[in-house]
Amino acid sequence: MSKEIVAFCCEHSAYPAADLAGKLRLDCPENLRVIRVPCAGRVDVIHILKAFERGATAVLVLGCEDGACRHITGNTRAKERAKYSEMLLKEVGMDNRTVDMLNLAPNEPHKFVRAANKITKRIKESEEAR
Amino acid sequence: METKIGVFLCNCGGGIKNIDFDAAREKVAKIPGVTCVNLSSNLCLEEGKEKMLSCIKDENIERVVVAACSPEFQEHIFRQVLENAGLNGHLFSMANIREQCSWAHEGDVTVKAVELIKMAVNRARLLQPVEKKELSVNREVLVVGGGFSAINAALQLSQVGLRTTLLEKEAVLGAGTGELGNLYGSDTSSMISAVEGDENIEVLTSARMTATEGKIGDFTVRIRKDGEEISHKYGAIVLATGYQTELALDSEPKLRAEDEAISGGNIVSQEKLCRMLENPSLEREPKTIGFMFDFSDENSRFPTLATLNNALAAKQKWGSEIYVFCKNVKVDGEGVEGLYREARDCGVVFLKSEAPPRITAEDGRVEIEAKDVLLGEDMILACDLLVAEELLLPTEGTEVLSSLLNIRRDSKGFYQDENVHLYPIASERKGIFFIGGCRGDLDLGRVLTDISSVVIRVHGLLSSGKIVVDSERVKANPQKCVACLTCIRVCPHGAIQLVRVDSDKEVAEISDLACDACGICAAICPAKAINFEGYTDEQIVAQIEAIGAP
Amino acid sequence: MIIAERKPMEEIKQLIAPYKKVLVAGCGTCVTVCWVGGEKEVAILASQLKLARSAEGNEIVTLEATVERQCEREMVAEIKDKVAEVEAVLSLACGSGVQTMAEMFEDKPVFPAVNTTFIGMPEKEGLWVEMCGACGDCFLDRTGGVCPIVRCAKGLLNGPCGGTRKGGKCEIDPEKDCAWVLIYRRLEKQGRLDLMRKYYAPKNFRAVKRPGKVQAVKA
Numbered sequence: 001m002s003k004e005i006v007a008f009c010c011e012h013s014a015y016p017a018a019d020l021a022g023k024l025r026l027d028c029p030e031n032l033r034v035i036r037v038p039c040a041g042r043v044d045v046i047h048i049l050k051a052f053e054r055g056a057t058a059v060l061v062l063g064c065e066d067g068a069c070r071h072i073t074g075n076t077r078a079k080e081r082a083k084y085s086e087m088l089l090k091e092v093g094m095d096n097r098t099v100d101m102l103n104l105a106p107n108e109p110h111k112f113v114r115a116a117n118k119i120t121k122r123i124k125e126s127e128e129a130r
Numbered sequence: 131m132e133t134k135i136g137v138f139l140c141n142c143g144g145g146i147k148n149i150d151f152d153a154a155r156e157k158v159a160k161i162p163g164v165t166c167v168n169l170s171s172n173l174c175l176e177e178g179k180e181k182m183l184s185c186i187k188d189e190n191i192e193r194v195v196v197a198a199c200s201p202e203f204q205e206h207i208f209r210q211v212l213e214n215a216g217l218n219g220h221l222f223s224m225a226n227i228r229e230q231c232s233w234a235h236e237g238d239v240t241v242k243a244v245e246l247i248k249m250a251v252n253r254a255r256l257l258q259p260v261e262k263k264e265l266s267v268n269r270e271v272l273v274v275g276g277g278f279s280a281i282n283a284a285l286q287l288s289q290v291g292l293r294t295t296l297l298e299k300e301a302v303l304g305a306g307t308g309e310l311g312n313l314y315g316s317d318t319s320s321m322i323s324a325v326e327g328d329e330n331i332e333v334l335t336s337a338r339m340t341a342t343e344g345k346i347g348d349f350t351v352r353i354r355k356d357g358e359e360i361s362h363k364y365g366a367i368v369l370a371t372g373y374q375t376e377l378a379l380d381s382e383p384k385l386r387a388e389d390e391a392i393s394g395g396n397i398v399s400q401e402k403l404c405r406m407l408e409n410p411s412l413e414r415e416p417k418t419i420g421f422m423f424d425f426s427d428e429n430s431r432f433p434t435l436a437t438l439n440n441a442l443a444a445k446q447k448w449g450s451e452i453y454v455f456c457k458n459v460k461v462d463g464e465g466v467e468g469l470y471r472e473a474r475d476c477g478v479v480f481l482k483s484e485a486p487p488r489i490t491a492e493d494g495r496v497e498i499e500a501k502d503v504l505l506g507e508d509m510i511l512a513c514d515l516l517v518a519e520e521l522l523l524p525t526e527g528t529e530v531l532s533s534l535l536n537i538r539r540d541s542k543g544f545y546q547d548e549n550v551h552l553y554p555i556a557s558e559r560k561g562i563f564f565i566g567g568c569r570g571d572l573d574l575g576r577v578l579t580d581i582s583s584v585v586i587r588v589h590g591l592l593s594s595g596k597i598v599v600d601s602e603r604v605k606a607n608p609q610k611c612v613a614c615l616t617c618i619r620v621c622p623h624g625a626i627q628l629v630r631v632d633s634d635k636e637v638a639e640i641s642d643l644a645c646d647a648c649g650i651c652a653a654i655c656p657a658k659a660i661n662f663e664g665y666t667d668e669q670i671v672a673q674i675e676a677i678g679a680p
Numbered sequence: 681m682i683i684a685e686r687k688p689m690e691e692i693k694q695l696i697a698p699y700k701k702v703l704v705a706g707c708g709t710c711v712t713v714c715w716v717g718g719e720k721e722v723a724i725l726a727s728q729l730k731l732a733r734s735a736e737g738n739e740i741v742t743l744e745a746t747v748e749r750q751c752e753r754e755m756v757a758e759i760k761d762k763v764a765e766v767e768a769v770l771s772l773a774c775g776s777g778v779q780t781m782a783e784m785f786e787d788k789p790v791f792p793a794v795n796t797t798f799i800g801m802p803e804k805e806g807l808w809v810e811m812c813g814a815c816g817d818c819f820l821d822r823t824g825g826v827c828p829i830v831r832c833a834k835g836l837l838n839g840p841c842g843g844t845r846k847g848g849k850c851e852i853d854p855e856k857d858c859a860w861v862l863i864y865r866r867l868e869k870q871g872r873l874d875l876m877r878k879y880y881a882p883k884n885f886r887a888v889k890r891p892g893k894v895q896a897v898k899a
Contacts, residue, residue, distance in 0.1 A: 004677050011202075012551055019200045022229035030235045030242055033249070033677050034226070035670065036201070042649030042665055046720065049727040050671050055678060070551035071648035072538065072558050072622040081653075088724065091689040092732030105550075614713035619805060656718040657708060657746075 003031045005119055006051040007060040010040040012070050013106050014062030021109035028113050029120040039063070040101075041074025048085040052097055058119045059085070062102045062112070075103060096126055133255055134165045136191035137247060138182055139227075140173035140198035146232045150240045157244045158197075161251050165189060174204050179211050186215040193254040197225040197247045218259030220603075220664060225250035245677060252672035260663050263601040265643060267347030268365035269293065269592045274339065274531060275370030276303040279566025279577055281321045283368055286585040288330035292592060295332045295362070296325065297353065299527060302335060342367070342535055345625065345644035346561025347597055365592040366561045367535070368584055369545065371527035373567035375399060375520035378426040379489065396496050397489070397516045400436040407443050415448040416515035420498050423519045424456040425486035432572035433520060434460040438469040440517065441478045452478045453511050455487050455500050464575050481509060489516065528568045535562060536624050544570030555584045559624045560644050563587065599642040603663050604652065610659035611637040617651035617660065626651060681801075682710040682774045683808045684717065684794040692725075692770070693732060695791040699767040700739070702729070704793075705759070705781065706746035707773035714808050716794055717772030719746040725772065725793065750777025756784045763788060798830075816888030822875045824866030829883070832859035837880050840864075 009015040015036050021028055037043055040063025048059050061082045063075035082101040089097045100119065104111045137158050141151055151169050159167045166189050172178040173196065186194065194217070196208050201224040209219035225246040231239050271287050273280050276298030287294045296303065303325065304318045325331050337355035344350045349364045377399060398406070406412055421441060423433035434456075441452045459480065461467040474480065487500035496516040502509050524543040532539050537557045538546045545564040546557060555563045565580035566572075591597065606617065608631050617638050618626045625644035628636050640651070640660070652662040686692075696702050704726045711717030726742040733740040743766055745759040750773035763769060768789045771778045774796040782790040798810035813830040820827060829835050833852035840860035843851030848861035867873050 002678065006674060006677065015200075016202060018234075019202060019226070019229040022231075022233035025233060027236075028234040030239065033245070034230055035249075035673050037649065037670070038665060039648040039650065042653050042662070042670075044653040044667070044720075046667065046723045046727060047670050047674070049724060049731070051674050051677075053727055053730060054674055056674075064551065068550045070549070071646065071650060072549070073620070074622075074648055074650055077650060077654070088728055089731070092693075092728050093735055094731060610708075612708055612712050616713075616715075656712045656715050656720050658719040658723075 002055055002057070003120075003123060004033050004056055005029070005031055005058045005060055005116065005123075006056045007032055007034050007062060007116070008037055008040065008043045008047070009034050010063045010074070011036055011038055013064040013068075013104055014040075014102070014112065016106035017062075017104055017109050017112045020107065021113050024109055026109055026113045027117070029116050031120060032116050039069070039071045039074035040078035041069070041071055043078050043081065045081050045085050045088065048082070048099055049088065052089065052094065057097065057123050059097075059099045060102060060115065060119065061099065062104060062115075065103045065105055068105070079103075098122070132163045133192050134190060135161075135163045135193045135195060135251055135254055136186060136189060137161075137164055137167045137195045137197065137251065138173055138185075139167065139169045139247075140178070140196070141169065141171050142199065142228060143171050146228060148232055148235075148237060148239050149227060149243045150238065154240055154244050154247070158247050158251075161248060163255055164251060166191065173198055174207055179207070182208075182211050183215045186212065186217060191217070192221065193257060194222045195225060195247065195250045195254050196222070197227045197243070197250065199228040200224075200226045200230070218261070220260040221254070221257050223250040223254040223257065245679075248676040248679065249673040252676045253669050256666070256669045256672055258663055260603045261601045262598050263642065264596050264598050265347065266595055267592055267597050267643075268349075268363050269595055270295065270362075270364045271366050271368060271588055271592070272297060272349070272351055272362075272364040273368045273370055275372060275527070275566075275568075276300060276305065276335070277370060277372045277566070278318065278321075279372070279581060280368075280370035281318075281325055282578075283370060283565060283581045283584060284331050285321065285324055285328065286581060287588065288328050290585060290589045290593070291330075292589065293330050293332070295334060295364070297337055297339060298333070298335045299338050300335065303333065339531065339534060345641045346559075347592070347643050349561065366563065366588045368588070369528075369531055369535075369537075369562070369564040369568060370566050371525050371531060371564075371568040373544075373570070373572060374523050374525050375401075376523055378519040378521045396491060396494060396514065397518050399520055400433070400440055400517055403440050403444070403515070403517050407440070407447055414514075416444075416450055416513070417448075418451045418511070418513040418515070419444055419453070420496065420511055420513040420516045421452070421454040422456070422487060422498070422516065423454075424458055424460070425519055427519075427521055429522065429571040430456075430458070431460045431463055431466075432522070432574070435463060435466055435469070435574060437517070438466065438473050441473050442469070442476060445473075445476045445478065450514075453498075453513070454478060454480045455483060455498060456480065457482065457484060463573055486519075489518075491516075522567075522570060522572060524568065524570070535559065537562060537564075540570065542570055544568060553583075553587075555580050555587070558622050560646065561591070597643060600647075601642055602640075603642070604640050604645050604647060604649070605661050605663075606638040606640055606651075606655075607659045607661060608635070608637040610657050612657050612659070613637055614656060616654055616656060620654055621651055622646075622648065681713055681799070682776075682796060683714045683798050683800045683810070684711050684772075684774050684796045686716055686721070686725075686772070686794050687792070689728070689732075692791075692793050693729070695793075696729070696740070696768060696770055701741045701743075701766045703743045703745060703759075703762050703766040703769045704729070705750065705769055705771045705773070706744075707750035707771075707777045708746055708748040709750075711773055711777075711794065712746075714800075714802075715806065717774075719744075721772060722746055725770070747777075750774075751780045753780060753784060756780055760785070814888070815883065815885060816892070817884055819880070819883075822878075822880070823863045824870060824872070826859055826862045826866060828859045828863065831856075831862070836860065837883060839876060 051059050061078050063078050069075040079101040082099045086099040102115050155167050170178045213219045227243040270293045272295050273284050274297045284294045303322050340354045341352040347365050352361050421437045424430040482503045483500040487498045490497045498511045563584045566577045613636050623646045625641045629639040649662045652660040704722045706717050706722035722744050743762050745762050747755045763785050770793050772793045778792045799812040800808045800810045803809045844858040850856040850858045
């Protein structure tokens with residue numbers, strides 16, 4: 001793994017949004033690898049760290065909008081864990097590794113694609129800077 | 131011996147054009163454990179499914195991967211094929227090479243497709259079967275409340291053959307439905323008689339819930355009635371604890387709907403006006419009446435309806451002059467626009483102002499001062515009676531039950547109504563529903579829909595007396611569980627409880643009935659004791675390990 | 681239970697800097713419950729160390745093991761094979777567990793990855809607070825079950841200092857409740873306020889001769 005973005009997508013919001021992005025033939029970056037989860041709250045710190053151990057440069061955790069998580073606290077927990085993971089990475093000097101959390105609705109494919117493109121651009125720019 | 135994995139590729143009737151399926155097949159066949167790779171153009175149709183079924187049987191396949199469209203579409207169809215072939219439906223994983231691969235990118239995407247298939251194969255290799263089990267459920271329903279929604283729900287539940295208990299804390303049913311008689315044209319007292327005469331409905335008045343344990347299909351409710359505690363089991367609980375109103379006046383102390391307001395009862399609530407209209411020996415008929423609503427709270431459907439109905443009634447009965455002060459008139463309920471036109475035709479005057487009017491009261495008259503937007507002028511109305519704006523608030527019952535049952539409430543204190551993923555009448559705990567005014571934003575049409583929805587839902591759940599669930603799909607391993615209580619505290623569906631396993635050890639147990647398979651418990655368990663089949667740590671990490679592998 | 685906190689990453693890295701193969705050892709009891717040293721945290725720490733050392737060009741191999749109670753010799757013995765494979769052990773258990781490991785495997789350096797802080801309980805999700813100071817002379821009977829030695833900033837025995845802030849908060853730490861307000865309210869509920877009129881002599885802090893030893897009746 002080098003330029004891949006590992007995206008954990010919750011089946012209630014982000015996964016359908018990703019599908020919709022495909023249906024609408026939106027310009028999605030090819031380096032995206034989606035892992036489907038029943039709720040963003042299933043994503044744990046160790047999953048995120050393992051992605052970086054395997055060589056990922058960026059991890060994206062996607063869940064439902066604030067207040068709209070079917071499992072009430074799943075998206076908030078995911079956000080905390082994403083932040084915590086980023087902190088754990090910084091602790092060991094991996095400052096250029098990013099863990100982002102994105103909240104979206106299943107009918108927001110553009111939001112999904114925008115985020116993926118932004119991160120891809122960021123990865124490219126930091127590579128060119130080195 | 132390696133687990134035999136069968137991979138089934140589909141090109142969607144030839145529609146997937148930017149994947150080289152032959153090259154993909156070659157690469158996939160080399161993945162360890164993959165014993166057969168088939169290409170179809172119509173895997174989800176009868177022909178395709180039959181071929182898949184024979185292949186599974188003939189090749190003794192133990193795990194199945196389908197690389198095709200999104201699992202959101204056809205996952206259940208393919209799982210059924212596995213079941214028909216004698217394989218557990220959970221031994222199945224899908225690679226989305228259509229929506230999220232072929233359609234999502236320009237140019238040849240064979241490399242990404244193969245990688246997605248590898249991810250699915252890695253996951254499939256680790257999947258374990260999950261059996262189904264049938265559990266019996268209690269067919270009785272508890273409806274908490276005694277107002278319009280509760281009574282209606284009980285009658286309809288009885289009609290579909292479910293024994294229902296109405297639990298009302300007051301001494302009689304129908305308390306608090308006073309202002310509704312006028313509005314719905316329906317007769318609360320006849321509804322109450324119907325309930326009392328219904329064999330299928332048990333009415334418990336002066337009774338309160340003191341504790342509830344258990345889960346959907348098997349709630350044990352303790353009720354305190356007349357100083358005694360009784361315990362009863364129910365399959366579902368419907369909360370209809372209603373609402374209350376508070377006059378939105380800048381007064382200390384705050385005025386409630388039942389209070390006699392300042393200046394000798396010249397500022398009243400809608401309910402008080404209803405009672406005045408029904409009073410045959412009213413001392414003095416008000417000649418000029420002012421109404422106010424939609425300033426403090428935007429959720430003014432019910433106030434709009436109440437105002438229009440009461441205004442028309444007052445016009446007809448007393449012939450009073452009527453002025454309505456509001457920001458907007460919410461006419462999107464059924465028939466409300468017609469009522470509005472009728473009111474205007476009768477001579478009711480509507481004045482639109484942006485800021486709430488100033489109220490002064492003295493000498494038996496009330497003065498309302500507001501700036502009319504259309505005229506651009508300040509209007510001062512001196513009236514005999516002001517029907518003040520009311521704020522819709524949750525009742526004490528709503529608050530109490532929320533903590534007893536561990537159900538969240540929204541920012542206004544009503545039962546959770548703001549989450550778009552929860553079916554409107556369902557709480558986050560399976561088997562507990564709420565209807566009517568306790569949901570806030572009261573709207574007659576919606577109340578009636580709530581009641582029908584909950585009846586259909588509860589009937590579907592309980593009528594057969596049995597529910598089929600996945601058996602131990604999410605399971606806490608009693609050997610590893612340290613009873614730290616984290617999962618119990620964190621589960622959003624109240625599905626986990628502490629149980630005794632040996633004579634000394636207590637561990638967490640996840641209820642198959644109440645669990646909603648979110649995995650929050652599995653993620654947070656500090657002892658890694660919870661196994662969530664299909665999404666274990668190993669199954670998730672195995673997918674990660676397939677990314678970027680040579 | 682015993683509450684601990686993970687040491688700063690820099691310190692942990694320094695401890696194992698000279699080693700190339702390390703066992704990260706967790707404990708399944710107190711530190712699991714307070715989310716600091718269970719199987720989960722073992723996996724996370726191992727992952728972090730691998731990432732850190734890989735970036736430095738000084739790879740490390742980590743083994744992971746979590747024992748039910750790291751302060752029990754028999755349970756620690758269960759992982760002796762893994763210990764034999766490594767150069768050093770990084771333990772996430774409390775001081776008791778670290779020392780048991782060190783005693784059982786005398787030839788291997790055993791390093792603590794957490795600081796043992798106090799005896800406490802969970803106040804709310806993710807928040808543990810100190811409750812008991814292990815003074816060996818418990819007098820919770822007369823303080824309505826609230827310990828002023830630990831929960832009062834000044835450790836007072838005979839009532840509040842007089843500096844209690846509004847809302848019953850401590851003069852020293854406004855985020856803390858004044859322990860004596862808590863004691864008063866508790867005794868009031870139990871109708872035992874008369875206990876507060878009694879004067880209690882200074883505490884004997886040498887009630888426990890350290891290191892402590894307790895011999896139960898031989899069964």
